[in-house]
Amino acid sequence: MPQEIALYGEFTIKETMMYFGWIFGMETREINERLRFLLDFLDLPSENRMVKNLSGGQQRRVSFAVALMHDPExxxxxxxxxxxxxxxxxSIWTHLVRITSSGDKTVIITTHYIEEARQAHCVSI
Structure with missing residues:
Protein backbone atom coordinates (compact mmCIF):
# COMPACT_ATOMS: atom_id res chain seq x y z
CA MET A 1 0.00 0.00 0.00
CA PRO A 2 1.65 3.23 -1.10
CA GLN A 3 1.39 6.38 0.98
CA GLU A 4 -0.08 8.25 -1.98
CA ILE A 5 -3.60 7.30 -2.98
CA ALA A 6 -3.40 5.12 -6.11
CA LEU A 7 -7.09 4.51 -6.83
CA TYR A 8 -9.41 5.23 -9.75
CA GLY A 9 -11.62 8.13 -8.70
CA GLU A 10 -14.34 7.21 -11.21
CA PHE A 11 -14.89 3.80 -9.57
CA THR A 12 -17.17 3.16 -6.65
CA ILE A 13 -15.74 1.41 -3.60
CA LYS A 14 -17.30 -1.86 -4.76
CA GLU A 15 -16.00 -1.45 -8.33
CA THR A 16 -12.54 -0.76 -6.93
CA MET A 17 -12.61 -3.90 -4.82
CA MET A 18 -13.99 -5.99 -7.69
CA TYR A 19 -11.31 -4.67 -10.05
CA PHE A 20 -8.42 -5.45 -7.71
CA GLY A 21 -9.99 -8.71 -6.56
CA TRP A 22 -10.17 -9.94 -10.14
CA ILE A 23 -6.56 -8.85 -10.72
CA PHE A 24 -5.63 -10.96 -7.68
CA GLY A 25 -7.44 -13.93 -9.31
CA MET A 26 -10.30 -14.02 -6.82
CA GLU A 27 -13.81 -15.19 -7.65
CA THR A 28 -16.66 -12.67 -7.44
CA ARG A 29 -18.18 -14.54 -4.48
CA GLU A 30 -14.90 -14.30 -2.54
CA ILE A 31 -14.57 -10.61 -3.35
CA ASN A 32 -18.10 -9.88 -2.12
CA GLU A 33 -17.49 -11.77 1.14
CA ARG A 34 -14.21 -9.97 1.73
CA LEU A 35 -15.80 -6.62 0.78
CA ARG A 36 -18.44 -7.03 3.50
CA PHE A 37 -15.73 -7.68 6.10
CA LEU A 38 -13.54 -4.78 4.96
CA LEU A 39 -16.41 -2.26 4.77
CA ASP A 40 -17.29 -3.04 8.37
CA PHE A 41 -13.74 -3.41 9.67
CA LEU A 42 -12.49 -0.14 8.15
CA ASP A 43 -15.72 1.78 8.81
CA LEU A 44 -16.12 2.65 5.13
CA PRO A 45 -19.19 4.39 3.72
CA SER A 46 -21.61 2.77 1.26
CA GLU A 47 -19.97 0.55 -1.33
CA ASN A 48 -21.74 2.65 -3.99
CA ARG A 49 -19.85 5.86 -3.15
CA MET A 50 -17.44 7.09 -5.81
CA VAL A 51 -13.82 7.10 -4.67
CA LYS A 52 -13.34 10.69 -5.86
CA ASN A 53 -16.16 11.81 -3.52
CA LEU A 54 -14.58 10.28 -0.41
CA SER A 55 -12.53 12.22 2.12
CA GLY A 56 -8.77 11.72 2.12
CA GLY A 57 -9.00 9.45 5.17
CA GLN A 58 -11.71 7.35 3.54
CA GLN A 59 -9.66 7.04 0.36
CA ARG A 60 -6.69 5.90 2.46
CA ARG A 61 -8.89 3.24 4.08
CA VAL A 62 -10.08 2.03 0.65
CA SER A 63 -6.43 1.78 -0.39
CA PHE A 64 -5.76 -0.27 2.75
CA ALA A 65 -8.78 -2.46 1.98
CA VAL A 66 -7.34 -3.15 -1.49
CA ALA A 67 -4.08 -4.27 0.13
CA LEU A 68 -5.99 -6.62 2.46
CA MET A 69 -8.44 -7.89 -0.18
CA HIS A 70 -6.65 -11.09 -1.18
CA ASP A 71 -5.30 -11.88 2.31
CA PRO A 72 -1.64 -11.79 1.21
CA GLU A 73 1.25 -13.53 2.96
CA SER A 91 -8.44 -1.75 15.50
CA ILE A 92 -6.09 -1.87 12.51
CA TRP A 93 -3.11 -2.67 14.73
CA THR A 94 -5.06 -5.35 16.58
CA HIS A 95 -5.91 -6.93 13.22
CA LEU A 96 -2.31 -6.75 11.98
CA VAL A 97 -0.97 -8.30 15.18
CA ARG A 98 -3.61 -11.04 14.97
CA ILE A 99 -2.89 -11.99 11.35
CA THR A 100 0.86 -12.14 12.00
CA SER A 101 0.66 -14.05 15.28
CA SER A 102 0.41 -17.43 13.53
CA GLY A 103 3.75 -16.80 11.81
CA ASP A 104 2.51 -17.37 8.24
CA LYS A 105 2.07 -13.67 7.40
CA THR A 106 4.59 -10.84 7.42
CA VAL A 107 3.76 -7.14 7.65
CA ILE A 108 6.33 -4.45 6.92
CA ILE A 109 5.20 -0.97 7.92
CA THR A 110 6.66 2.49 7.77
CA THR A 111 5.33 4.78 10.48
CA HIS A 112 6.27 7.96 12.26
CA TYR A 113 4.14 7.04 15.29
CA ILE A 114 6.50 5.67 17.95
CA GLU A 115 3.62 4.09 19.88
CA GLU A 116 2.79 1.98 16.80
CA ALA A 117 6.36 0.75 16.51
CA ARG A 118 6.15 -0.66 20.05
CA GLN A 119 3.77 -3.35 18.80
CA ALA A 120 6.21 -4.58 16.16
CA HIS A 121 8.26 -7.74 16.48
CA CYS A 122 11.26 -6.02 14.92
CA VAL A 123 12.03 -2.32 14.49
CA SER A 124 14.50 -0.74 12.07
CA ILE A 125 15.58 2.88 11.90
Whole structure:
Protein backbone atom coordinates (compact mmCIF):
# COMPACT_ATOMS: atom_id res chain seq x y z
CA MET A 1 0.00 0.00 0.00
CA PRO A 2 1.65 3.23 -1.10
CA GLN A 3 1.39 6.38 0.98
CA GLU A 4 -0.08 8.25 -1.98
CA ILE A 5 -3.60 7.30 -2.98
CA ALA A 6 -3.40 5.12 -6.11
CA LEU A 7 -7.09 4.51 -6.83
CA TYR A 8 -9.41 5.23 -9.75
CA GLY A 9 -11.62 8.13 -8.70
CA GLU A 10 -14.34 7.21 -11.21
CA PHE A 11 -14.89 3.80 -9.57
CA THR A 12 -17.17 3.16 -6.65
CA ILE A 13 -15.74 1.41 -3.60
CA LYS A 14 -17.30 -1.86 -4.76
CA GLU A 15 -16.00 -1.45 -8.33
CA THR A 16 -12.54 -0.76 -6.93
CA MET A 17 -12.61 -3.90 -4.82
CA MET A 18 -13.99 -5.99 -7.69
CA TYR A 19 -11.31 -4.67 -10.05
CA PHE A 20 -8.42 -5.45 -7.71
CA GLY A 21 -9.99 -8.71 -6.56
CA TRP A 22 -10.17 -9.94 -10.14
CA ILE A 23 -6.56 -8.85 -10.72
CA PHE A 24 -5.63 -10.96 -7.68
CA GLY A 25 -7.44 -13.93 -9.31
CA MET A 26 -10.30 -14.02 -6.82
CA GLU A 27 -13.81 -15.19 -7.65
CA THR A 28 -16.66 -12.67 -7.44
CA ARG A 29 -18.18 -14.54 -4.48
CA GLU A 30 -14.90 -14.30 -2.54
CA ILE A 31 -14.57 -10.61 -3.35
CA ASN A 32 -18.10 -9.88 -2.12
CA GLU A 33 -17.49 -11.77 1.14
CA ARG A 34 -14.21 -9.97 1.73
CA LEU A 35 -15.80 -6.62 0.78
CA ARG A 36 -18.44 -7.03 3.50
CA PHE A 37 -15.73 -7.68 6.10
CA LEU A 38 -13.54 -4.78 4.96
CA LEU A 39 -16.41 -2.26 4.77
CA ASP A 40 -17.29 -3.04 8.37
CA PHE A 41 -13.74 -3.41 9.67
CA LEU A 42 -12.49 -0.14 8.15
CA ASP A 43 -15.72 1.78 8.81
CA LEU A 44 -16.12 2.65 5.13
CA PRO A 45 -19.19 4.39 3.72
CA SER A 46 -21.61 2.77 1.26
CA GLU A 47 -19.97 0.55 -1.33
CA ASN A 48 -21.74 2.65 -3.99
CA ARG A 49 -19.85 5.86 -3.15
CA MET A 50 -17.44 7.09 -5.81
CA VAL A 51 -13.82 7.10 -4.67
CA LYS A 52 -13.34 10.69 -5.86
CA ASN A 53 -16.16 11.81 -3.52
CA LEU A 54 -14.58 10.28 -0.41
CA SER A 55 -12.53 12.22 2.12
CA GLY A 56 -8.77 11.72 2.12
CA GLY A 57 -9.00 9.45 5.17
CA GLN A 58 -11.71 7.35 3.54
CA GLN A 59 -9.66 7.04 0.36
CA ARG A 60 -6.69 5.90 2.46
CA ARG A 61 -8.89 3.24 4.08
CA VAL A 62 -10.08 2.03 0.65
CA SER A 63 -6.43 1.78 -0.39
CA PHE A 64 -5.76 -0.27 2.75
CA ALA A 65 -8.78 -2.46 1.98
CA VAL A 66 -7.34 -3.15 -1.49
CA ALA A 67 -4.08 -4.27 0.13
CA LEU A 68 -5.99 -6.62 2.46
CA MET A 69 -8.44 -7.89 -0.18
CA HIS A 70 -6.65 -11.09 -1.18
CA ASP A 71 -5.30 -11.88 2.31
CA PRO A 72 -1.64 -11.79 1.21
CA GLU A 73 1.25 -13.53 2.96
CA UNK A 74 3.31 -10.31 2.76
CA UNK A 75 1.92 -6.83 3.35
CA UNK A 76 4.10 -3.76 2.77
CA UNK A 77 2.30 -0.71 4.12
CA UNK A 78 3.53 2.87 3.89
CA UNK A 79 2.00 4.77 6.83
CA UNK A 80 -1.39 3.00 6.71
CA UNK A 81 -2.82 4.79 9.74
CA UNK A 82 -2.04 8.42 8.83
CA UNK A 83 -5.25 10.43 9.12
CA UNK A 84 -7.12 7.58 10.80
CA UNK A 85 -8.94 8.19 14.08
CA UNK A 86 -7.38 6.64 17.22
CA UNK A 87 -10.05 3.94 17.66
CA UNK A 88 -9.74 2.72 14.10
CA UNK A 89 -5.93 2.93 14.35
CA UNK A 90 -6.05 0.58 17.35
CA SER A 91 -8.44 -1.75 15.50
CA ILE A 92 -6.09 -1.87 12.51
CA TRP A 93 -3.11 -2.67 14.73
CA THR A 94 -5.06 -5.35 16.58
CA HIS A 95 -5.91 -6.93 13.22
CA LEU A 96 -2.31 -6.75 11.98
CA VAL A 97 -0.97 -8.30 15.18
CA ARG A 98 -3.61 -11.04 14.97
CA ILE A 99 -2.89 -11.99 11.35
CA THR A 100 0.86 -12.14 12.00
CA SER A 101 0.66 -14.05 15.28
CA SER A 102 0.41 -17.43 13.53
CA GLY A 103 3.75 -16.80 11.81
CA ASP A 104 2.51 -17.37 8.24
CA LYS A 105 2.07 -13.67 7.40
CA THR A 106 4.59 -10.84 7.42
CA VAL A 107 3.76 -7.14 7.65
CA ILE A 108 6.33 -4.45 6.92
CA ILE A 109 5.20 -0.97 7.92
CA THR A 110 6.66 2.49 7.77
CA THR A 111 5.33 4.78 10.48
CA HIS A 112 6.27 7.96 12.26
CA TYR A 113 4.14 7.04 15.29
CA ILE A 114 6.50 5.67 17.95
CA GLU A 115 3.62 4.09 19.88
CA GLU A 116 2.79 1.98 16.80
CA ALA A 117 6.36 0.75 16.51
CA ARG A 118 6.15 -0.66 20.05
CA GLN A 119 3.77 -3.35 18.80
CA ALA A 120 6.21 -4.58 16.16
CA HIS A 121 8.26 -7.74 16.48
CA CYS A 122 11.26 -6.02 14.92
CA VAL A 123 12.03 -2.32 14.49
CA SER A 124 14.50 -0.74 12.07
CA ILE A 125 15.58 2.88 11.90
Missing amino acids: LLILDEPTVGVDPLLRQ
